[in-house]
Amino acid sequence: GAGVSQTPSNKVTEKGKYVELRCDPISGHTALYWYRQSLGQGPEFLIYFQGTGAADDSGLPNDRFFAVRPEGSVSTLKIQRTERGDSAVYLCASSFAGEGPGELFFGEGSRLTVL
Amino acid sequence: GNSVTQMEGPVTLSEEAFLTINCTYTATGYPSLFWYVQYPGEGLQLLLKATKADDKGSNKGFEATYRKETTSFHLEKGSVQVSDSAVYFCANGGFKTIFGAGTRLFVKA
Numbered sequence: 527g528a529g530v531s532q533t534p535s536n537k538v539t540e541k542g543k544y545v546e547l548r549c550d551p552i553s554g555h556t557a558l559y560w561y562r563q564s565l566g567q568g569p570e571f572l573i574y575f576q577g578t579g580a581a582d583d584s585g586l587p588n589d590r591f592f593a594v595r596p597e598g599s600v601s602t603l604k605i606q607r608t609e610r611g612d613s614a615v616y617l618c619a620s621s622f623a624g625e626g627p628g629e630l631f632f633g634e635g636s637r638l639t640v641l
Numbered sequence: 642g643n644s645v646t647q648m649e650g651p652v653t654l655s656e657e658a659f660l661t662i663n664c665t666y667t668a669t670g671y672p673s674l675f676w677y678v679q680y681p682g683e684g685l686q687l688l689l690k691a692t693k694a695d696d697k698g699s700n701k702g703f704e705a706t707y708r709k710e711t712t713s714f715h716l717e718k719g720s721v722q723v724s725d726s727a728v729y730f731c732a733n734g735g736f737k738t739i740f741g742a743g744t745r746l747f748v749k750a
Contacts, residue, residue, distance in 0.1 A: 530684075559738075561740075566742070566743075567742055567743070568645075568730050568740035568741050568742045568743050569685070569730070569740045570740075571737055571738070571739065574737060582737055584737075585737075617684075617685070619685075628673075628734075629675075629687045629690065630677075630685075630687070630738060632684045632685040632686065633684060634683070634684040635684065
């Protein structure tokens with residue numbers, strides 16, 4: 527498909543475990559974003575990549591959260607020592623860059639449940 | 642920093658009623674403003690946008706005007722349909738796009 531793809535769509539894990547969430551952006555989009563959405567809330571910014579580098583990671587809540595995009599395409603959000611409060615839907619979005627603020631194209635999200 | 646405040650929901654309307662969802666923003670500079678929509682079971686998608694003051698964004702019968710003097714970007718539709726039932730998010734643009742909390746709209750037949 528031509529849209530943003532996120533896997534897994536659902537992940538249930540136990541407190542203290544390590545989790546990886548994957549995002550495959552739209553081909554040709556150089557900008558990639560991770561957001562977190564809790565129930566009844568709007569998406570909360572986590573991190574933004576321009577190419578391979580993290581241009582802004584100010585939204586990552588603590589050092590248990592880390593994200594990479596080694597080849598400037600697929601990105602992985604990594605969460606260590608998960609806590610129950612990490613339960614949320616993790617959204618990935620991509621966009622063209624270099625044209626000013628523009629439309630974000632979202633995936634359907636990865637729902638993380640920490641028991 | 643940039644922020645967005647939008648009216649709380651849920652909003653329940655009958656079909657063909659007029660819709661307004663209020664949104665105000667704070668910003669350094671003059672950001673683009675957006676409305677995104679999330680239909681049941683689907684991902685977030687752009688509904689409309691405006692890139693500068695006095696611009697009007699429109700799509701699918703929805704409109705919003707970028708008002709610098711009142712720092713607002715209210716969403717309006719003259720006649721809602723059942724298929725408009727969704728959650729609507731106002732967003733303050735930039736590479737670090739900031740979203741409001743969302744307003745859930747229910748439209749009854």
